[in-house]
Amino acid sequence: MPGNKVSKPKPCHHCKSRPASAPPDTSTIHYEKFWLYRHCSSVQQRDRQAQKAGQLFSGLLAMNVVFLGSAFISSMIFNHVAITLADVWILLSILKVLCLCWIIYYLLGTSRQPHAVLYRDSHAGPIWVRGSVLLFGSFSILLNVFQIGYSAILIQCKSRVEIVFPSIEIFFILTQAFFLWHHSKDCIQVQHNFTRCGLMLTIATNLLLWLLAVTNDTIHMEIESQLREVEQRFEGKAPFSQPYLCNETASCTCPNTTICKVFQKGYILLYPFNTEYCLVCCSVLYVMWKNVGRRISDHHVTHIKPKFKLQGVVFGPLLGTIAVIIGICVFMMYQIQATGSAASRQVFVIYYSYYIVLLPLMSVGAVIGTIIHALEKKELDTLKNPTRSLDVILLMGAALGQIGMSYFSIVAIMATDPRDLLNSLILSHSVLLIFQNITQNVFIIDGLHRQPFMSPDKEEDLKEEQNHEAYDQRRVNMLELGQEIQKVSLSYIHSYSHLSWKRRALREISFFLVLCNIILWVMPTFGAHPVFENGLEKSFYGYSTWFAIVNFGLPLGVFYRMHSVGGLLEVYITA
Numbered sequence: 001m002p003g004n005k006v007s008k009p010k011p012c013h014h015c016k017s018r019p020a021s022a023p024p025d026t027s028t029i030h031y032e033k034f035w036l037y038r039h040c041s042s043v044q045q046r047d048r049q050a051q052k053a054g055q056l057f058s059g060l061l062a063m064n065v066v067f068l069g070s071a072f073i074s075s076m077i078f079n080h081v082a083i084t085l086a087d088v089w090i091l092l093s094i095l096k097v098l099c100l101c102w103i104i105y106y107l108l109g110t111s112r113q114p115h116a117v118l119y120r121d122s123h124a125g126p127i128w129v130r131g132s133v134l135l136f137g138s139f140s141i142l143l144n145v146f147q148i149g150y151s152a153i154l155i156q157c158k159s160r161v162e163i164v165f166p167s168i169e170i171f172f173i174l175t176q177a178f179f180l181w182h183h184s185k186d187c188i189q190v191q192h193n194f195t196r197c198g199l200m201l202t203i204a205t206n207l208l209l210w211l212l213a214v215t216n217d218t219i220h221m222e223i224e225s226q227l228r229e230v231e232q233r234f235e236g237k238a239p240f241s242q243p244y245l246c247n248e249t250a251s252c253t254c255p256n257t258t259i260c261k262v263f264q265k266g267y268i269l270l271y272p273f274n275t276e277y278c279l280v281c282c283s284v285l286y287v288m289w290k291n292v293g294r295r296i297s298d299h300h301v302t303h304i305k306p307k308f309k310l311q312g313v314v315f316g317p318l319l320g321t322i323a324v325i326i327g328i329c330v331f332m333m334y335q336i337q338a339t340g341s342a343a344s345r346q347v348f349v350i351y352y353s354y355y356i357v358l359l360p361l362m363s364v365g366a367v368i369g370t371i372i373h374a375l376e377k378k379e380l381d382t383l384k385n386p387t388r389s390l391d392v393i394l395l396m397g398a399a400l401g402q403i404g405m406s407y408f409s410i411v412a413i414m415a416t417d418p419r420d421l422l423n424s425l426i427l428s429h430s431v432l433l434i435f436q437n438i439t440q441n442v443f444i445i446d447g448l449h450r451q452p453f454m455s456p457d458k459e460e461d462l463k464e465e466q467n468h469e470a471y472d473q474r475r476v477n478m479l480e481l482g483q484e485i486q487k488v489s490l491s492y493i494h495s496y497s498h499l500s501w502k503r504r505a506l507r508e509i510s511f512f513l514v515l516c517n518i519i520l521w522v523m524p525t526f527g528a529h530p531v532f533e534n535g536l537e538k539s540f541y542g543y544s545t546w547f548a549i550v551n552f553g554l555p556l557g558v559f560y561r562m563h564s565v566g567g568l569l570e571v572y573i574t575a
Contacts, residue, residue, distance in 0.1 A: 051293050054193045058289070062200035065095065069208035073215060088212060089165040095205040096172045102198035103179045111183060116190045119296040123387040124287045125184025128566045129280065136277035137177040143270040144169050150263040173277070176202070180284050187291045199289040203282050210278035213271070214555050272525045272558065279559050283390060290386035316508035320515025323358055327519035330354045334528050345422060348534055352425040359432040362516050366439040369509040369571075372502050373446045391570075392445050394563050399437045401556025405531065406430035408549055412540040426536065440513065440564060447510075447571030510572035514565055521561035524554065 072091055075083035111117060144166035151162040188195050330350055337347040409430045413423045531537065531550055538546045 054196050058196035058200040062204040065204035086161045099202045110191050113190050117186050119187040120185040132280050136273045137173050139270050139273035140277045146263045146267040153260050187294045192293045203285045206278045206282045213275045313507045313511045316511035320512045324519045331523045352429045355429045359436045363436045363439045365509045366443040369443045398556045398560035401553035405553035406433050412537045444567040510568050514568045517561045517564045
């Protein structure tokens with residue numbers, strides 16, 4: 001094989017790790033150095049100590065930037081006279097310009113150096129993560145376009161910063177999305193410390209953008225809910241007349257024009273995607289930071305990558321599609337009534353009843369899947385994998401949002417009137433949500449640590465894959481279309497019947513949970529927030545305290561559903 005040659009590899013963006021059979025070419029390895037450990041006798045020991053020191057100092061840089069930005073944002077919230085939103089925007093614009101300079105330098109300088117990217121992590125930056133970056137990034141760009149248009153219409157009462165800031169944000173999103181799409185798998189071998197600091201600075205900037213977005217989103221919902229309570233008979237104009245990005249003066253109101261209403265409503269609709277974009281970028285950048293200086297051995301290279309194929313599943317997609325359709329109907333019904341003058345009690349009963357039916361089904365599926373994992377004889381994947389470690393941390397951490405809010409709701413209900421119909425539904429919903437989060441996390445984490453299934457007859461699998469590619473590349477006319485559909489159907493039935501019952505059950509459960517998590521992500525993302533409307537927790541804890549709790553839990557809950565979809569797809573593929 002050409003890869004077994006001992007010759008010096010060419011400098012290439014897409015170089016793979018050298019096979020283990022080849023002796024290491026020390027001329028291509030850039031060992032890390034750090035002035036604190038320059039007297040170490042062993043080169044490998046000095047390299048390990050320098051790597052730890054570089055991670056420490058870059059982490060301290062990110063920590064200080066996050067604390068500084070958090071202080072600015074907190075001061076804006078509690079003392080909006082001394083520190084205004086424009087001051088926070090100026091700070092974040094400076095950070096984004098610094099990040100842009102580093103990203104451009106990495107693209108044009110660091111990554112193009114000889115032997116800069118000798119290894120690429122096959123587990124990092126899977127297609128669903130990079131696709132999420134592009135999807136949420138596109139919506140975030142559209143969000144900033146709406147913000148620019150809205151601010152331009154109200155230019156008489158707004159500062160120019162409110163137009164400059166989203167313009168810089170658009171360029172930042174475009175550059176960062178391009179960078180993550182092409183370089184998320186890099187294990188950079190040159191300029192280690194400078195690259196770590198650049199990555200950590202970009203992570204800190206995205207975290208501050210997320211914190212500001214979450215804070216502003218909560219303030220917006222608080223103003224909207226207050227106005228709805230005071231002026232229930234007032235139409236939709238009142239809650240959106242003075243959005244949180246606008247100066248709270250009577251003169252700065254949206255004129256009664258169609259274009260202004262479009263910018264206003266579009267901004268509110270797309271706002272949650274910006275928070276998701278920041279969190280996804282942070283997770284990808286963190287994996288890149290862990291991979292700086294990493295040298296991947298032949299044991300870590302995945303020679304055969306399982307691909308996503310919609311085969312061996314029937315009942316999972318069917319039940320999941322039914323859950324999605326019913327969920328969309330419930331969501332539309334909730335939105336129509338909740339955005340009116342006053343949300344009726346009946347719409348809350350329907351909303352929580354849907355969850356009470358769906359959550360136990362998801363929990364039972366996750367428990368059965370975990371039991372099947374225990375019955376399987378597949379080996380556990382114990383190799384070091386930064387991407388998988390991050391996935392586990394994010395799943396456990398993001399689940400704390402929904403679990404925390406659920407416990408606060410349980411205490412509020414038990415202390416008031418748990419026998420009331422709506423209160424009993426909220427209580428059941430909270431308990432079931434905690435159980436569903438725990439069982440699903442166990443199922444996903446256990447599945448991520450399983451070795452992918454390998455067919456005993458690899459030649460037959462390869463031949464079948466080549467046949468599928470030939471079918472995709474061939475143009476069929478109308479006369480051949482029926483024959484192609486029949487062949488695909490027979491192939492699907494054949495693959496389904498030849499799967500073992502364990503693999504079949506795991507695929508059915510995984511696909512069902514994927515669709516369920518998608519609808520549970522869609523509903524709160526696009527505005528279904530009954531915790532703001534039912535009034536139970538708000539009256540028990542007080543307005544400010546409850547919104548502080550929701551400010552922590554709701555964005556994490558939305559992120560948890562989206563991240564669970566990615567984890568479940570990994571479990572589906574490895575099954």
